[in-house]
Structure formats: structure tokens, C-alpha cells
Amino acid sequence: MDANHKKTLLKNRLLLARSLDLGELLQYLVQEGVMNDRMIEKIESKSTSFGRNVSFLNALPTRGPKAFNVFIDGLRETQQDFLAEQLMKPKSPENDENQTPAVIERVLDICAEPLRSTSTNSCVPSATDFKDGSRRVTVEKSTFEFYKSNFHRSYKMTSKPRGYALIVNVTEFDSAVELPQRQGGNLDKENLGQILQHLGFETLLIENETAADIRSSLKSFALKDDHKLRDACVVALLTHGQDGSIYGRDGIPVEIEEIFSYFDNAHCPNLRNKPKIFFVQACRGSLYDKGVDESDGRRRTSCVSAGSTDVNFSEPRLPTRSDMIFGYATQRGQAAMRNTHHGSWYVEALVKVLAKNAKNRDLAEILTSVNSVVKGMQCNSPGSDLHACKEMPIFHSTLCKKLYLFPGIIESQK
The missing domain is CATH 3.40.50.1460 (Rossmann fold)
Structure with missing residues (x-):
């Protein structure tokens, strides 16, 4: 991947980490030879969507010269056009390196x-x-x-x-x-x-x-x-x-x-x-909600049977x-x-x-x-x-x- 494409991904990293929907996109990248099953397993092992997106963004720049363009095609194929447009926006002097990208990633x-x-x-x-x-x-x-x-x-x-x-x-x-x-x-x-x-x-x-x-x-x-x-x-x-x-x-x-x-x-x-x-x-x-650290393990629960109750269906009434x-x-x-x-x-x-x-x-x-x-x-x-x-x-x-x-x-x- 060339330096300009890497720079574009870095500039938009937070936006992509928050907004990417990797589900069908990963399969598209496998189909096009940019990703393989082992990479997908590593990405999907992360416990949150944000973590999966970050793992994906770390891997993408290492996937060869066609990775960026295939990624853009994949975004469009999976109806994430708003992200593709953000990444393909022409540079302008009004947008410097430290400026937050213009937010256009409204839902869908x-x-x-x-x-x-x-x-x-x-x-x-x-x-x-x-x-x-x-x-x-x-x-x-x-x-x-x-x-x-x-x-x-x-x-x-x-x-x-x-x-x-x-x-x-x-x-x-x-x-x-x-x-x-x-x-x-x-x-x-x-x-x-x-x-x-x-x-x-x-x-x-x-x-x-x-x-x-x-x-x-x-x-x-x-x-x-x-x-x-x-x-x-x-x-x-x-x-x-x-x-x-x-x-x-x-x-x-x-x-x-x-x-x-x-x-x-x-x-x-x-x-x-x-x-x-x-x-x-x-x-x-x-x-x-400050959340808690995720850990494995299940707690057993017991089931209690409810007693029977007489029901009268003689009148058509509603709760x-x-x-x-x-x-x-x-x-x-x-x-x-x-x-x-x-x-x-x-x-x-x-x-x-x-x-x-x-x-x-x-x-x-x-x-x-x-x-x-x-x-x-x-x-x-x-x-x-x-x-x-x-x-x-x-x-x-x-x-x-x-x-x-x-x-x-x-x-x-x-």
C-alpha cells in the first residue's frame, strides 16, 4: 500500500474504528484475495466491534498495493458508501492533518x-x-x-x-x-x-x-x-x-x-x-456505566415451576x-x-x-x-x-x- 493511502487510513482511523461494519466486508476482502481466513479469525477473536475494527485497520496496510482500492470497492459493495466517500475526498488546503474529518457518516x-x-x-x-x-x-x-x-x-x-x-x-x-x-x-x-x-x-x-x-x-x-x-x-x-x-x-x-x-x-x-x-x-x-472487565464462566440458575391458576374465559376482556x-x-x-x-x-x-x-x-x-x-x-x-x-x-x-x-x-x- 502506498504512503498516501496509508496516510488517508491514519487520518480517518477514529472514524473507521467507530463506524466500520466488518461482517460482509471481510468476506468480500477474502474473495478478492486481500485477506485470508487466519486473519479473519484473529480479527473476530476481539470481544468488541471497536476492537475488531482496530485489529482490521492494523492489518489492512500490510496487505499489498491493491488493498486500499479493494477496500474502497468493498465499502461500496456492502453499502458503506459514506466511508468510501470520506476516504476518497480530494485533499484541500482547508483540511490540515490535525483537523477532524468532516463528519458525514450518519447511520446508513x-x-x-x-x-x-x-x-x-x-x-x-x-x-x-x-x-x-x-x-x-x-x-x-x-x-x-x-x-x-x-x-x-x-x-x-x-x-x-x-x-x-x-x-x-x-x-x-x-x-x-x-x-x-x-x-x-x-x-x-x-x-x-x-x-x-x-x-x-x-x-x-x-x-x-x-x-x-x-x-x-x-x-x-x-x-x-x-x-x-x-x-x-x-x-x-x-x-x-x-x-x-x-x-x-x-x-x-x-x-x-x-x-x-x-x-x-x-x-x-x-x-x-x-x-x-x-x-x-x-x-x-x-x-x-463504567463497565467491568470481561471474564469467562457461567453461573448456574435454578428453575422454579409456577403453580396452576384457575382461568375464566367466559368474558372476552383485554388486559x-x-x-x-x-x-x-x-x-x-x-x-x-x-x-x-x-x-x-x-x-x-x-x-x-x-x-x-x-x-x-x-x-x-x-x-x-x-x-x-x-x-x-x-x-x-x-x-x-x-x-x-x-x-x-x-x-x-x-x-x-x-x-x-x-x-x-x-x-x-x-
């Missing part, structure tokens, strides 16, 4: 242009088009054969649109409020909004509202008549929070359980027996809260990590896993994979309290069937 290269303006004085959710920017985001489609094999054991998910998705995004807080602005939060809004639209949801947005307006918006949204005609509903809450609550622009908390109650079977009859999906990107406390799934960026008491250039760890992982796996995996499996991706991430901020901190998402479910999103399948095809 979802580089939405500025969103159409929505009123910050109205608590009515506004329809928002997140498709104005790059269309290179790719949601892999379900096959009709997969649908035919699985629809009978899953929620109906073929309406067009699938349902409404409401994003509540607060990035700016009143000057009198002791809460910092959420830099990078708008990336989450754009990335999540685009992926939901590509999955077939009609996306609505409210931004930078007070706690009272957030409550009013959510209540009105839950009571929309059109829920009757659609198969599902998504609510995403992107703001600061503490355990059990999120904050409006005015720093006043809104209880998360109160929000969930707006959509339960007692208060939201139009969504009964339909899946209600919630994503909460907010801190749930002020503690940072108050059923058919819901709740995804949280972090666990109770813990802070959620957010990068000012990339957006939050959780939304970044969620968008990426949804785009690749919604075609044939149910939402519980997808959120488990999101947990795995975020588990492998680690804060790199030497000298700060955040250095080496971790984050661990969590989800809870009252779903009663498999929840496949069946991207690309609509009712007319059945």
Missing part, C-alpha cells in the same frame, strides 16, 4: 436536508417528509414467500401506510432551564424519521415543545380516528430525561408511564389488539396494557450516550439493524440485536469522566404475537 448515509419547518407554537403534530435528502438508505424488503410462511403467527402488518409514527424531539431548552442543548439530537430525528418512512409509516413530528404541549399532542395523537384503518403505531421520545420521566423545553417532567397510558386499551380503543411501539432515547438517571413493546436507550438510573456528530448510540444502532433485518426478523429479535450492537460500543474520551463508559439498552414487551414489519408487502399483494 441518511443525510437528510433541513426538514420542512413546523410550528413550534402549535401542539398539533405536523406531517413531515424525511425523504428530501439522500435516497441511499436501503431497507431490505421481505419476500412474499417469507410473508406467506409467517403472517399466520404474527400481527397483521400490511396496511398502507402501516400506521402513524410520532417523533417527539426536544433539542433546545429555555434559557432559564438548567438543561444543556442536545447537540446531535436532530440527527436522531432525521435518521429515525427516514427509516420509519421507508418501513411504511406516516411520520409526524413535534419539536421543542413544553411539557404541557407534549402531553396535549400525545393525547390528541392517541385519539386519532385513522388508527382504525392502520395496523400499528410508533411513538419515539427524543429528549433529556430522568428515571421515569422525560423533559419538555421548559424543563418540566412528563411521566413516561403517563404517556404509555394514553395508548392502552382503556384510553385508546382504536389501537386495541394492534402493536404499539415505543422508543425512548433519553437518560434514565445520572449514573454512567389494560397489552400488545405493546417499549425500547429504552439505557437502563434505570443510567445515562444515555450521545455523540454530537453521529447522534445517539441507541438510535444509530436501531436504524442500522432495522434497515438490514426488518425483512425477516421480528421486532423483539431486532431489539435484541440492537442491545448487542450497543453493548460493543465504548466511549473514547481520554481525560474525561466518560472515558471507557458503556451503555446497555433494554426493552420490555407485552406483545402477544410475532411483530414482523414485512417491508415491501402491502394488502393488494396478498
Whole structure:
């Protein structure tokens, strides 16, 4: 590999270490003769995705004169065009050796242009088009054969649109409020909004509202008549929070359980027996997860059999809260990590896993994979309290069937 290519890799090393998806890329490099199976075994022996990426970046410059160009081709082949473009950017006098590369590595290269303006004085959710920017985001489609094999054991998910998705995004807080602005939060809004639209949801947005307006918006949204005609509903809450609550622009908390109650079977009859999906990107406390050193070993667990209970099926009733799934960026008491250039760890992982796996995996499996991706991430901020901190998402479910999103399948095809 020539000196200029090595220099380019070195200049972009941190970006690549954080962002590379090695899965299919390694196989491409084996196919093209740049890597071999022994190298892949060594790379994959590392316990974190960051560690695997670093091991790969150490090996790549030693793989001969064609390694860099094949690497670029591999990035494009595996839909990591944003990294290829960053590496191939022409040098300019404006970019010196010590300058951080221009950050364009939004999840799946979802580089939405500025969103159409929505009123910050109205608590009515506004329809928002997140498709104005790059269309290179790719949601892999379900096959009709997969649908035919699985629809009978899953929620109906073929309406067009699938349902409404409401994003509540607060990035700016009143000057009198002791809460910092959420830099990078708008990336989450754009990335999540685009992926939901590509999955077939009609996306609505409210931004930078007070706690009272957030409550009013959510209540009105839950009571929309059109829920009757659609198969599902998504609510995403992107703001600061503490355990059990999120904050409006005015720093006043809104209880998360109160929000969930707006959509339960007692208060939201139009969504009964339909899946209600919630994503909460907010801190749930002020503690940072310092992590622990990884060690091998398993602890045995014992199983206890539950006693039998008499059940009366004489009346067709529903539990108050059923058919819901709740995804949280972090666990109770813990802070959620957010990068000012990339957006939050959780939304970044969620968008990426949804785009690749919604075609044939149910939402519980997808959120488990999101947990795995975020588990492998680690804060790199030497000298700060955040250095080496971790984050661990969590989800809870009252779903009663498999929840496949069946991207690309609509009712007319059945």
C-alpha cells in the first residue's frame, strides 16, 4: 500500500474504528484475495466491534498495493458508501492533518436536508417528509414467500401506510432551564424519521415543545380516528430525561408511564389488539456505566415451576396494557450516550439493524440485536469522566404475537 493511502487510513482511523461494519466486508476482502481466513479469525477473536475494527485497520496496510482500492470497492459493495466517500475526498488546503474529518457518516448515509419547518407554537403534530435528502438508505424488503410462511403467527402488518409514527424531539431548552442543548439530537430525528418512512409509516413530528404541549399532542395523537384503518403505531421520545420521566423545553417532567397510558386499551380503543411501539432515547438517571472487565464462566440458575391458576374465559376482556413493546436507550438510573456528530448510540444502532433485518426478523429479535450492537460500543474520551463508559439498552414487551414489519408487502399483494 502506498504512503498516501496509508496516510488517508491514519487520518480517518477514529472514524473507521467507530463506524466500520466488518461482517460482509471481510468476506468480500477474502474473495478478492486481500485477506485470508487466519486473519479473519484473529480479527473476530476481539470481544468488541471497536476492537475488531482496530485489529482490521492494523492489518489492512500490510496487505499489498491493491488493498486500499479493494477496500474502497468493498465499502461500496456492502453499502458503506459514506466511508468510501470520506476516504476518497480530494485533499484541500482547508483540511490540515490535525483537523477532524468532516463528519458525514450518519447511520446508513441518511443525510437528510433541513426538514420542512413546523410550528413550534402549535401542539398539533405536523406531517413531515424525511425523504428530501439522500435516497441511499436501503431497507431490505421481505419476500412474499417469507410473508406467506409467517403472517399466520404474527400481527397483521400490511396496511398502507402501516400506521402513524410520532417523533417527539426536544433539542433546545429555555434559557432559564438548567438543561444543556442536545447537540446531535436532530440527527436522531432525521435518521429515525427516514427509516420509519421507508418501513411504511406516516411520520409526524413535534419539536421543542413544553411539557404541557407534549402531553396535549400525545393525547390528541392517541385519539386519532385513522388508527382504525392502520395496523400499528410508533411513538419515539427524543429528549433529556430522568428515571421515569422525560423533559419538555421548559424543563418540566412528563411521566413516561403517563404517556404509555394514553395508548392502552382503556384510553385508546382504536389501537386495541394492534402493536404499539415505543422508543425512548433519553437518560434514565445520572449514573454512567463504567463497565467491568470481561471474564469467562457461567453461573448456574435454578428453575422454579409456577403453580396452576384457575382461568375464566367466559368474558372476552383485554388486559389494560397489552400488545405493546417499549425500547429504552439505557437502563434505570443510567445515562444515555450521545455523540454530537453521529447522534445517539441507541438510535444509530436501531436504524442500522432495522434497515438490514426488518425483512425477516421480528421486532423483539431486532431489539435484541440492537442491545448487542450497543453493548460493543465504548466511549473514547481520554481525560474525561466518560472515558471507557458503556451503555446497555433494554426493552420490555407485552406483545402477544410475532411483530414482523414485512417491508415491501402491502394488502393488494396478498
